Amino acid sequence: MSYQALYRVWRPQQFIDVVGQEHVTKTLQNALLQQKISHAYLFSGPRGTGKTSAAKILAKAVNCEKxxxxxxCNECSSCKGITDGSIPDVIEIDAASNNGVEEIRDIRDKVKYAPSSVKYKVYIVDEVHMLSIGAFNALLKTLEEPPKHVIFILATTEPHKIPLTIISRCQRFDFKRITAQAIVNRMKLIVDESGVNYEDQALQIVARAAEGGMRDALSLLDQAISFSQDQVTVEDALTVTGSVSQGFLNQLALAVNEKEVAQGLEALEELLFQGKDPSRFIEDFILYYRDMLLFKTAPNLEESLDRVMIDGTFQELADKIDHEEIFKLIEVLNKAQQDMRFTNHPRIFLEVSIVKLCQLETKKQISDSAELEELVKKITQLETELREIKQNGVVVNEETQATPQKKAQRTSRKGFQAPVGKINEVLKQATKTDLNVVKGCWGEMLGRLVHKQMRSQAALLNEAEPVAASTAAFIISFKYEIHCQMAMDNMNFLTAISSLIQELTGKNLQIIGVPEDQWHNIRESFLSNHRDDLPEQEGQEGLESQKDEPIVSEALKLFGDDLVEIKD
Incomplete structure (x- = not known):
């Protein structure tokens, strides 16, 4: 066969040709110059990153006549013989097919023989993780103390499968994925030397599809050259790699952003008609939004983008879509990708996900509209309440022009004094039904306070509860006097509570606060003064309704009304 694949023709023959692994090649070069050659090396890393090539270069370097x-040098007989495989002292073994104990024992028996043509006998064991446990055990002692003329180079893509006893006897070098830009630079050198015409963006597409492997990139490039006519174009690269064009992704993302469901489904139909794989497409779309998020948060990390090549349309879309929306889009696509793995009809899940993506923004706008309407309603309500407060304040100032300062001084001296007169007026009209209405929505009201980022107001109510209510007002009992004073002096607190209670009950109720110790005294005083004329009020109802219970009636007989206190 006269034709050879590009990755074979352009296999690196020197350390300088190994792309993207400078941390490995520099260390090996320094060791060669200082003649600090180890007896065993372990090269690990993803496929197509240069592990076997580096092993053969190292074998040539230690045996080079210079x-x-x-x-x-690649000119002496040793270098040429190792390159073309004619020197038997450099042995390449595929551990995937020679993974038994007998093969390793054969190596162990032949290790003691000196090389016939060069200075060092080099064993290059590829995919060494495929060896059996017995084979590893057979290799163990030989690998630890081989003859001075033997070097072992083990290569693997899965180092976690190798026993630690083997790893600890080797110098380990981890090969990393090659960056897309380094792959593009290498491919440009190859196509320029080969005289092939190409578009720069086509090489970018091939490099990104290779996912960090130079061999994969050259194989795809070889296919693209064979597929193309006179020039490797973007369309050729997309066809060979199975990727979706940047323009199509921009088009679909624009349809999603503008909530054009029909346009998005038409674009998807065209894509599937061209034979694109739904699973590959949804992966590309996830990477598209991932790159958009990365571009918005760290624009300088362009090399980290997996799928996108930054153009004007992409930048314009990135400016329109905020971070929260990108999170939701990726979440929907990721859920669809998981569902597609377990179905025979991935197209259905893909179409459903496109519809969901187009409706995400619509739901958000409806939510924003509802929130805006609710906010306008609250502002109107607050303006009305503020106007009433100002009007009431003017009347109070006219009637008691000289007394406010004295009252404030007395309050600060003695602490918070509950408004007994207002509390008595509420108690005269209070019923248990009204109290149960307020208590029924109390937990929901606290939850809404927290949801609206009013945690400080909600904290004041942690040790408080409604204790009486009428059709016009309700009383809150605070465990601590300082909390009661802070709450009653905070106009924002009173307005927020009143507004939420009105939303939940439909009643505009006045709020009256009272410390717990004062509340007990005020309530007892009220009940004793109005016990005979409160047939349906809170105090009488609470007492009379429970007198019929056997335990309560027996207690009243034993101790009398004055000593018995009934608590609900």
């Missing part, structure tokens, strides 16, 4: 040198 050694010690940091690069093989």
């Amino acid at each position: 050694s010690p040198t940091n690069e093989p």
Whole structure:
């Protein structure tokens, strides 16, 4: 076969040709110059990143006739023989097919023989993690103390499957994924040397589809060159890699942002008609929004973008879509991707997800509209209450022009004094039904306070509860006097509570606060003064309705009304 694949023709022959692994090649070059060659190496990393190539370069460098040198000359008989495989002292073993104990024992028996053509006998064991446990055990002692003329180089993509006893006997080098830009630069060198015409963006698409592997990139490039006519175009690269074009992703993202469901489904129909895989497309779409989020938060990390090439349309869309919406879009797409793995009809889930994406913004706008309407209603209500407060304040100032300062001084001296007169007026009209209405919505009201970021107001009510209510007002008992004073002096607090109670009950109720110790005295005094003329009020109802109970009636007989206190 006269034709060779690009990745074979352009396999690195020197350390300088190994792309993106400078941390490995620099260390090996320094070790070669200082003649500090280890007896065993472990090269681990993703596929197509140069592990086997680096192993062969190292084998040539240690056996080069010009050694010690940091690069093989590739001109002497040793370098040429290792390159074309004619020297038997450099042995490449595929552990995937030679993973038994017998094969490793054969290696162990032959290790003691000196090399015939070069200075070092080098064993390159590829995919070493495929060896069986017995094979690893057979290799163990030989790997730890081989003869001076033997070097082991183990290569693997899954180092976690190798026993720690093997790893600890090797110098380990971790190869990393090659960046897209480094892959593009290498491909440009290759196509320029080969005389192939190409579009720069086509190489970008191939590099991103390779996912950090140079061999995968060159294989895709080889396919794209064969598929193209006179020039490797963007469409050729998209066809070979199975990727979706940037323009299509922009088009679909624009339809989602503008809530055009029909337009989004038409674009999806066209994509599927072209034979694109739904699973591959939804992965591209997730990466598209991931790159958008990364671009919005860290625009300088362009190299970290997996799928997107920044253009004017993408930048315009990124400016329109906020972070929260991107989170929701990715969440919907990720859920659809999970569902598509367990169905025979992935297209249905894909279409449903597109519809959901187009409706996300609509729901948000409806929510915003409702919140705006509610906010306008509250503002109107607050303006009305503020106007009433100002009017009442003017009347009070006219009637008691000289007394406010004295009252304030007396209050500050003796602490908070509950408005006994107002409390008595509420108690005269109070019923248990009205109190149960307020208590029934109390928990919901506290929850709404927290939801509206009014935690400080909600904290004042942690040790408080409604104790009496009428059709016009209700009384809140505070465990601590300081909390009661802070609450009653805070106009925002009173307005917020009144507004929420009105929303939940439909009643505009006045709020009266009282410390717990004062409340007990005021209530007892009221009940004793109005016990005979309160047939349906809170105090009489609470007492009379329970006198019929056997335990209560027996207690009244034993101790009398004056000593018995009935608590609900």
